[in-house]
Amino acid sequence: MSTTEGNGALLSLRGIQKRFGPVQALSDVTLDIPAGKVTALCGDNGAGKSVTIKTIAGLWEPDGGEMVWDGKPIRHNSPREAEHLGIKTIYQDLALCDNLDIVQNMFLGHEELRHGLLDEDTMEQRARETLKELRVTTVRSIRQPVASLSGGQRQSVAVAKAVMSNAKLVIMDEPTAALGVSQTRQVLDLIKRLAASGVAVMVVSHNLNDVFEVADRIAVMYLGRLVVQGPASEFNRQSAVEYMTTGTASPTAA
Amino acid sequence: MTTEQTEITPDEGSESALSETELTTAAPEVLATSLGDYLDAWWRRIKNGESGALPVIAGLVAIIIFFQIERSAFLTDQNLVNLFEEAALYILLGAAETFALLLSEIDLSIGYGMGIAGFVLTELSAPPVNLPWWVAVIGAVAAVGFLGFVQGTLITRIGLPSFIVTLAGQLAFLGIMLELANVDSTAVGGVIQLSPTSPIYKLVNSNMSTSLGWIVLAVCLLLFAAVTLYRNRSRKARGLHTPPVGVTVLTLGMVAVAGILLMYVCNNNRGAISVIRGMPWVFPFVFLIIAVYSWMMARTRTGRYIYAVGNNQEAARRAGIKVKWIVTFAFIMSGATAALASLVYTSTQGNMSTSLDGGSLVLYAVAAAVIGGTTLFGGRGRMVNALIGGLIIAVIFDGLGLMGVSPAVQNIATAFVLLAAVSLDAIVRRRAAVR
Numbered sequence: 001m002s003t004t005e006g007n008g009a010l011l012s013l014r015g016i017q018k019r020f021g022p023v024q025a026l027s028d029v030t031l032d033i034p035a036g037k038v039t040a041l042c043g044d045n046g047a048g049k050s051v052t053i054k055t056i057a058g059l060w061e062p063d064g065g066e067m068v069w070d071g072k073p074i075r076h077n078s079p080r081e082a083e084h085l086g087i088k089t090i091y092q093d094l095a096l097c098d099n100l101d102i103v104q105n106m107f108l109g110h111e112e113l114r115h116g117l118l119d120e121d122t123m124e125q126r127a128r129e130t131l132k133e134l135r136v137t138t139v140r141s142i143r144q145p146v147a148s149l150s151g152g153q154r155q156s157v158a159v160a161k162a163v164m165s166n167a168k169l170v171i172m173d174e175p176t177a178a179l180g181v182s183q184t185r186q187v188l189d190l191i192k193r194l195a196a197s198g199v200a201v202m203v204v205s206h207n208l209n210d211v212f213e214v215a216d217r218i219a220v221m222y223l224g225r226l227v228v229q230g231p232a233s234e235f236n237r238q239s240a241v242e243y244m245t246t247g248t249a250s251p252t253a254a
Numbered sequence: 255m256t257t258e259q260t261e262i263t264p265d266e267g268s269e270s271a272l273s274e275t276e277l278t279t280a281a282p283e284v285l286a287t288s289l290g291d292y293l294d295a296w297w298r299r300i301k302n303g304e305s306g307a308l309p310v311i312a313g314l315v316a317i318i319i320f321f322q323i324e325r326s327a328f329l330t331d332q333n334l335v336n337l338f339e340e341a342a343l344y345i346l347l348g349a350a351e352t353f354a355l356l357l358s359e360i361d362l363s364i365g366y367g368m369g370i371a372g373f374v375l376t377e378l379s380a381p382p383v384n385l386p387w388w389v390a391v392i393g394a395v396a397a398v399g400f401l402g403f404v405q406g407t408l409i410t411r412i413g414l415p416s417f418i419v420t421l422a423g424q425l426a427f428l429g430i431m432l433e434l435a436n437v438d439s440t441a442v443g444g445v446i447q448l449s450p451t452s453p454i455y456k457l458v459n460s461n462m463s464t465s466l467g468w469i470v471l472a473v474c475l476l477l478f479a480a481v482t483l484y485r486n487r488s489r490k491a492r493g494l495h496t497p498p499v500g501v502t503v504l505t506l507g508m509v510a511v512a513g514i515l516l517m518y519v520c521n522n523n524r525g526a527i528s529v530i531r532g533m534p535w536v537f538p539f540v541f542l543i544i545a546v547y548s549w550m551m552a553r554t555r556t557g558r559y560i561y562a563v564g565n566n567q568e569a570a571r572r573a574g575i576k577v578k579w580i581v582t583f584a585f586i587m588s589g590a591t592a593a594l595a596s597l598v599y600t601s602t603q604g605n606m607s608t609s610l611d612g613g614s615l616v617l618y619a620v621a622a623a624v625i626g627g628t629t630l631f632g633g634r635g636r637m638v639n640a641l642i643g644g645l646i647i648a649v650i651f652d653g654l655g656l657m658g659v660s661p662a663v664q665n666i667a668t669a670f671v672l673l674a675a676v677s678l679d680a681i682v683r684r685r686a687a688v689r
Binding site for chain 1: 488489492493494495552553554555558561562564565566568569570572573574575633634
């Protein structure tokens, strides 16, 4: 029941292969990531989720297959090139500087300048607008250091940072891991709003509750292969678990 | 790590993940809308050990009161001016060290880096070379800045620990300094005299006239007030948060009082036999350097990146920051600043000599930065910290000297102050981690 998005996808992986010495980490991964939707990438540990997102993020070059971005085949072999296209990956460590405040983090590496100096006021204003668009309201002051934020708020800052850099595809690695109930809620809502604004979102997650809550499309990996992808409505909890643990689903489950 | 601990805490119910009190302690005056609010948040922050320079300033005041009670000669015009002249060296070396500490690196070479700068400076400006003094200054800054560049390159490109590279630097620079004195036939016994007419000599030994002092002070205060008010107004116009008016007035008032008091002390006659008045040039020299550095750290990309790299190198790298260059730049700056400190050193001595104890000076430099509140773990600290820390060290040496305490005990006392400062830093970090 693999349903590809055809030409409508923002990013399409076609038969991507990746080997590390004798280990075949990815074999024939075909995956579509459409704009304006949340695509969840599921799979057990070692299924190849991390390798897949790192390949998309430009950390590793695929050994075979092709990537199509917005209808054009692409080859990027550095995270910088991927970011230049508009692919922004948020890893679990979030890559924030605790000693800097929210505005400073959101603009890190892309500071606004005026007469060669940091233009704090413009940055603050733009950061505030972005946070407002994403409806991140739990942050009282955007001038507080990131060290003082909760996990959910930090995640929100990382997302806002991605949006700030005009990302077209935001990949999030386990965004709700280690978050409490209400913070998970916060982050999931944020992910939905992000997709609603037209950005393609890919969420890597173990947590099926979150996946079914937030995903428009689900893709499951098993032992380095992408075994199934399709609209979330075509899955249920049992079939998803079976795909994740065995690579196929029994007819009754699907 | 602090983050994991906060992340695990579940927080059902509350809209914000942190409670209101926690938020205001963590992010203090940013939320305050009135003077009362502000003071309230500020007090909470102090209790939380997050007050920045305040406990250190309180410590400085306490030490001063202690010495004044012990020796009434302590708070005299003459002693205060002497004390600051002594502090100037520690402040500048502390600022040099701050560049390295902010990146959680260390620079052990700045003591003898300053020694090299001192010889370059005096050899270029004294006979037979006789270059203008400012060329000599540029030469000294460029020479030691270049040595910093070499050390920074070794640290970043080969990946060597800065402790070892700059320890080697300390030895090598001592050797270079001795060699510079050896090859110079005018350096009799390793000493080059500084001409009393040289502006470098006058830095410490000559004073601004009292009227010039007041004029400079007035201009500085007016500029500071104008910039502060202009900033607040333009922020308000753009709908951004501004500190309450009361806080602005209080800040400006305190800065003005401090400036006027300092100028008053300097402009009193402090001579025992002949009349000596006016602020020594070394005062504005040090203030200017600290101000320019503070400005650079706060308002330029490079300054921002130093803090980013010091806190989270990986995040900085992923943000596209050239981490290696930032680290190298910090070592260039620490070398260049050591060269500026050599102006103060040679001016105070009236000559440059190989008897310079660069090994001890570098330790005072680290102590000045750390006592002032800069952490050894990177990412936290400011240039002003070096100013306060340098003053504290000078106050201790000066006060204990007045009390007739032996140098041995002076060192032990400084050691305790250093330990107290580092303990404070550790406690703050632990509190932050628990929160």
